Amino acid sequence: MTYQSAAISNGQTTLPHLPDWVTSARAETPETVAFLSGAVLAHLHLVVGCPGVPQTLLRERLALRAAEACVTRAGRPERAGELRDAVQFLQPGDQAGPAGETYLSWRRAVERPISVRALHRALPTLAPEQIATCLDGCGPYDLSGLGQGGPIVRSAAMIETVLAEIPRETVAAQILAEAVLAKALSWEYPVPLLSAGLKRGDLRKRGDDLRLACHRAVIASATEATRLATDLARRAARLHGVAPKLRAKGAGEAVALFLARDALAPSALTSLSSDRAARRFCDRLVELGVIRELTGRDTFRLYGL
Incomplete structure (x- = not known):
């Protein structure tokens, strides 16, 4: 090792x-x-x-x-x-x-x-x-x-x-x-x-x-x-740490995407039930401090580790 x-x-x-x-x-x-x-x-x-x-x-x-x-x-x-x-x-x-x-x-x-x-x-x-x-x-x-x-x-x-x-x-x-x-x-x-x-x-x-x-x-x-x-x-370890607490259906697949992609629009999180659910999911991860909003915009946002 x-x-x-x-x-x-x-x-x-x-x-x-x-x-x-x-x-x-x-x-x-x-x-x-x-x-x-x-x-x-x-x-x-x-x-x-x-x-x-x-x-x-x-x-x-x-x-x-x-x-x-x-x-x-x-x-x-x-x-x-x-x-x-x-x-x-x-x-x-x-x-x-x-x-x-x-x-x-x-x-x-x-x-x-x-x-x-x-x-x-x-x-x-x-x-x-x-x-x-x-x-x-x-x-x-x-x-x-x-x-x-x-x-x-x-x-x-x-x-x-x-x-x-x-x-x-x-x-x-x-x-x-x-x-x-x-x-x-x-x-x-x-x-x-x-x-x-x-x-x-x-x-x-x-x-x-x-x-x-x-x-x-x-x-x-x-x-x-x-x-x-x-x-x-360090960021991946924090995201792994909160992943078991995420209750949204399809959360595991969404987390995997964030661990593999530089930036994602909420619409790319197709494992979640809707675009609205995806936006809420992203905002929740931002609140938990495990991902960031990358654009500083109110619309057409992108998120990443």
């Missing part, structure tokens, strides 16, 4: 922080940066495997951060709240818009285990054969470097190769890089780390400069990802 799982089983929901020598170190040389990013990934490997952390929800929150970073680098004004709105209130036949489509791609990428079919669902503009080639490291793309070196080296090679072939597919390049990173770490799902830490000009870099930028991006994202995992573990 790991330190994390033991702490959770004993009712504690605080994961260990990254060591101070990681968070305070001055990463000045390429060797130092690579060493620190390796230390960060080793720590996050424990976080990703911790049973007390709602992993599906963690991936969704990290996907939102990655989408926001992509949209910001593209010079668009939308931030997390607008991205949530663009996706949560879509009606059949509606278009999510450029920013919303970016968020949808990230959400779909983290929903299912890594496979060609799952990534094609997230990136429909790429043919399945292209995605398979990227993941296998052979074929018409020159990905000979993808199977060599550490996880960050492979991820940087993916970004560089995809953007050399299709320069406008920056989101696709980053999602595929996250998939390569996860595969290299033996993670079943992509866990967005690189994209939130990359700076505006990093995707124009190549070779050693891009690899260095990717190392720095992982270091920059690690503290926030660990903090987020700790916060979600």
Whole structure:
């Protein structure tokens, strides 16, 4: 049993922080940066495997951060709240818009285990054969470097190769890089780390400069990802604690949704008897302090852990 799982089983929901020598170190040389990013990934490997952390929800929150970073680098004004709105209130036949489509791609990428079919669902503009080639490291793309070196080296090679072939597919390049990173770490799902830490000009870099930028991006994202995992573990434990007291029919299914989704409109809680019952249920959970209303609005509200 790991330190994390033991702490959770004993009712504690605080994961260990990254060591101070990681968070305070001055990463000045390429060797130092690579060493620190390796230390960060080793720590996050424990976080990703911790049973007390709602992993599906963690991936969704990290996907939102990655989408926001992509949209910001593209010079668009939308931030997390607008991205949530663009996706949560879509009606059949509606278009999510450029920013919303970016968020949808990230959400779909983290929903299912890594496979060609799952990534094609997230990136429909790429043919399945292209995605398979990227993941296998052979074929018409020159990905000979993808199977060599550490996880960050492979991820940087993916970004560089995809953007050399299709320069406008920056989101696709980053999602595929996250998939390569996860595969290299033996993670079943992509866990967005690189994209939130990359700076505006990093995707124009190549070779050693891009690899260095990717190392720095992982270091920059690690503290926030660990903090987020700790916060979600604590909130999930509180929600689990009140769940047996909830008497509404369908409450168990609704609680499970809150433990898996970044944000929900009451209408998404279809296990409850009506929209009115769903709204009351959400308000009750807010009163109990186990979920939050995320928009600050009186109407078209969204709720989440």
